[in-house]
Amino acid sequence: MVSAPWINPQDTYRDDIQGVRAIGAILIALYHIWIHKVSGGVDVFFVMSGFLMTGVLIRQLESTNRIQPFVFWGNLVKRIAPSACTVLLATLFLGYFFVPEPLWSQFIKEVTFSALQIENIGLMRNSVDYLARELPPSPVQQFWALSIQVQFYVFLPLILALVLGLSKRPNSTLPFITAIAVVIAASFLYSVVETTSNPVSAYFNPGARAWEFFAGVLLAFLLPYLQLNAALRNALGLIGISALLLCGILVSESMKFPGYIAIIPVTAAVLLIISGAGSSQTPAKRLLSHPWLKALGKVSFGIYLWHWPLLAFTIEYTGNSHLSLPLGLAIILLAVVLAMATNRYIEEPIRKKKYQAGKAWAPYLIGGAFLTPVLATAATWSYYIQSTIASQSHYNLQQAIINDVSRPDERQDASHIPHDELVTVKELLPDAYTDGCHQDITSPEVRICTYGDRHSQASVALVGGSHAAQWLPALDTIGKQGRLKILNITKSSCPLGALPDSDPSCMEWNRQLVEELSLLKPLAVITNSTRATLAESPEHVPPSYVQQWKKLESLGIKVIAIRDNPAFDFDAATCVARHPEDALACAKPREQSLSSIDPSIAHLRTLSNLNLIDMSEFFCTQRTCMTVTNDHLMYRDAEHLNVLYVLSLTNELHEKLARTSPDIFPPTLIVPRRPTQSRN
Known part of the structure; x- marks a missing residue:
């Protein structure tokens, strides 16, 4: 494995990035509740994820001289599984009361896909399934974005280890940067083509989204070389904030997404990362580092996960997809409260717990402990439905034929x-x-x-x-x-x-x-x-x-x-x-x-x-x-x-x-009928 003398160890934690994540989460909620358009917030999350997770691997490489995928994945399991599974289990419970019976099977299937982090694959399949295309969005559909992130996290350390391992010049990042640039270009072109031909499927397609993550990966390696003055950083920050806030407005409902339109939120994220680097305090960085935004950014993951089932169940209960301002604000406030509670009582205690050296498998046990109740509940509910089909279908089929219509x-x-x-x-x-x-x-x-x-x-x-x-x-x-x-x-x-x-x-x-x-x-x-x-x-x-x-x-x-x-x-x-x-x-x-x-x-x-x-x-x-x-x-x-x-x-x-056609179908009664009693 090559060494990494080019690594800049600065900025292991950045307040301004928390601010960007907070704005992204709130924008997603606002657009989901009232505007019903693409906000660009998810795309910003993807770029930030690529940048931050690459930074984690860079620091791992610097400290151990090698990339350790098992450790990297374990830390992610410990970070993601507790809150994600908590939301899924709560959604399952509430779904029994709010999800209409004809949608139960699909709901349970999507909960299972979400728990296994393949919800985006399930939604891609539904987009081409003639019988499933018209189904309403499920209360766990927001997990498609997390699924793509997890899929990216699975391959990221392997890709970095492979490309860095093949580098023949220990003091140069050029081979690596070239390889990542090729991946970005290929994924972007695929996204444009696929979005044009299959826009619904492309929206959930990890191949069409990979370039957004790898834009963050590339930036993690290039950032130490970017020496910009404070004025230019501030200008980039203001442009980035403007692009982030205006993305949803600039993208009309007729535009197919992601495709080339995703350049807007991706560029916004890149500019905000660049503008906030270093120790200089620009106005844009100070704005994004505001304590309120920092606090929301810390729980932005939870806000994203909680707001969607709250919205879905509210729409189901009220029967109205156009919510009033007070009701929409109540959903956002409740999502924030639940996110903070999840962070304080579930995420933080688990994250702060220390494990003895050599117990790299401990995070996986934690993930399994949270995942098991979700899968067990979904399996039990699914078994009930399948048993109902098996035990009742034959009886109902016969009754349907013999009862008078x-x-x-x-x-x-x-x-x-x-x-x-x-x-x-x-x-x-x-x-x-x-x-x-x-x-x-x-x-x-x-x-x-x-x-x-x-x-x-x-x-x-x-x-x-x-x-x-x-x-x-x-x-x-x-x-x-x-x-x-x-x-x-x-x-x-x-x-x-x-x-x-x-x-x-x-x-x-x-x-x-x-x-x-x-x-x-x-x-x-x-x-x-x-x-x-x-x-x-x-x-x-x-x-x-x-x-x-x-x-x-x-x-x-x-x-x-x-x-x-x-x-x-x-x-x-x-x-x-x-x-x-x-x-x-x-x-x-x-x-x-x-x-x-x-x-x-x-x-x-x-x-x-x-x-x-x-x-x-x-x-x-x-x-x-x-x-x-x-x-x-x-x-x-x-x-x-x-x-x-x-x-x-x-x-x-x-x-x-x-x-x-009496010559083909003789006019005789097929099945003796038993009159049904009027129920009016």
């Missing part, structure tokens, strides 16, 4: 819906999802799975996107009772007929699909006839649908098209859980979802193979589209039907299929 009624509410259905509604999916048969958004491969009577020679193909796949539970039952094989050929966000906003793979999938259908020769293709999911456009039949129907007509394949169900601009299941006795709070006027006349009817004149089914009477009254009946939640999210409700419509769907 209640048609939508504006007087109905959710007060009699079983609690288990609220808990499991998002976990019960059509079998095509759990079997891996429902193709993802980006893959063009056509996957085919068989349901219904798998041994039957007669087959019907269920084709399209998720709005087609949601009918599989009912069709599976119909196929089993009617000795008909059901071929599931579906793909996320890709109907039969690619749309302008579909993933490019959808076009290729549709091309291959027609080829497969020409070989399979099903008796009919069941798909969607209209598109009613876009708030900005009325229900319509996309031209691409008609083009594919014509191709199937040329192949002699019948098309049975089911009218699209209404969609909502909110998570319907969660809304019902929040308003169990007010069904109209989770409804919308029919004319906002469906046309007065099914627009697909116009194509009956020109297509001999087209047959239409309209199930809208089971979603809407004459005036209102509902999300709940007396018996079931109708939706599992904003636009997809609840599996149990689809099953309850099995006979109704079969009756309509039998009317339009």
Whole structure:
């Protein structure tokens, strides 16, 4: 290992950096509560983390002539785990009372991800998961930033040891500086490209954020060489403070972040670090070193962690995301109080505790002691949910089929819906999802799975996107009772007929699909006839649908098209859980979802193979589209039907299929019905 004669041991603790951290934490809270934009405070934290943690490793290298990752990580575990796990455990407890039941599974999953410091990875996955993209932010979503920091801390000592070890000139930092500069440039370019193409995923992507940390790393090595006079340092400090305070204003809501826009907060952090270096007291440094800012900076980590669940639970309780000034200030004040209490009674006693030499593993035991209750609580809660699914799903599936279905009624509410259905509604999916048969958004491969009577020679193909796949539970039952094989050929966000906003793979999938259908020769293709999911456009039949129907007509394949169900601009299941006795709070006027006349009817004149089914009477009254009946939640999210409700419509769907295609679906009752008692 090389020696480090260039290291400047000054400034092991800087009051002005505490002030910067305080401003960053308060800005984050202010923007989260009232402004709902990017503040730049997190990016400042990233730069500061890179700078401060590199300083820790530099001093370790100077004192021991080597970098000790195990010791470095242990100190971080002792610093981070107690407060982070305390917040997570408190959030878990409060979540039981404030988080709506349909969101329990996702909430527990995110708590686990946060405890394991991979919350950003989970959020990246949700951003491309068609069924999870519309979920509201969880009370632990703020842990994405801490997760990226911890991931950076894992690799930082290894990278520094590698680069410094490869340096051939002990008295020169040039090879190291060059290597770090290359990392910064590569990460920045990746951030710009990824933010342009996948902005939601890029926001949580550690690769797109690495350059911010390494800007601080590079500055830690360059700072001793920067000899600036007091006037220039003061100018840089004032510019840095201005950039930090104005970043959120300069970044408009239309700008994709981080990308190149993150230069603003990163530059602000770099300028503030440079301006505060040395012993000279500039006005900017004196401002940032104010005792109040120092005190807030000391607990800025806790403020960041506590403010978000307080905000999330307040919004959930009040039902209003636009909080008043007094209520918002109360959240900030409570976050500060909790942060100070956490620091005084948990962080400081643990941090000050001394350990005997050779007990480098002691911090890890402390981390494990705090982590275990969080994971144990989350696992217990998750086990309860999974047990509910396992023990109740089969019973509920059977009951959904045999009970008589209640048609939508504006007087109905959710007060009699079983609690288990609220808990499991998002976990019960059509079998095509759990079997891996429902193709993802980006893959063009056509996957085919068989349901219904798998041994039957007669087959019907269920084709399209998720709005087609949601009918599989009912069709599976119909196929089993009617000795008909059901071929599931579906793909996320890709109907039969690619749309302008579909993933490019959808076009290729549709091309291959027609080829497969020409070989399979099903008796009919069941798909969607209209598109009613876009708030900005009325229900319509996309031209691409008609083009594919014509191709199937040329192949002699019948098309049975089911009218699209209404969609909502909110998570319907969660809304019902929040308003169990007010069904109209989770409804919308029919004319906002469906046309007065099914627009697909116009194509009956020109297509001999087209047959239409309209199930809208089971979603809407004459005036209102509902999300709940007396018996079931109708939706599992904003636009997809609840599996149990689809099953309850099995006979109704079969009756309509039998009317339009009696040669395929004999007009016999599928399952004997047991009338349900009115609960109004």
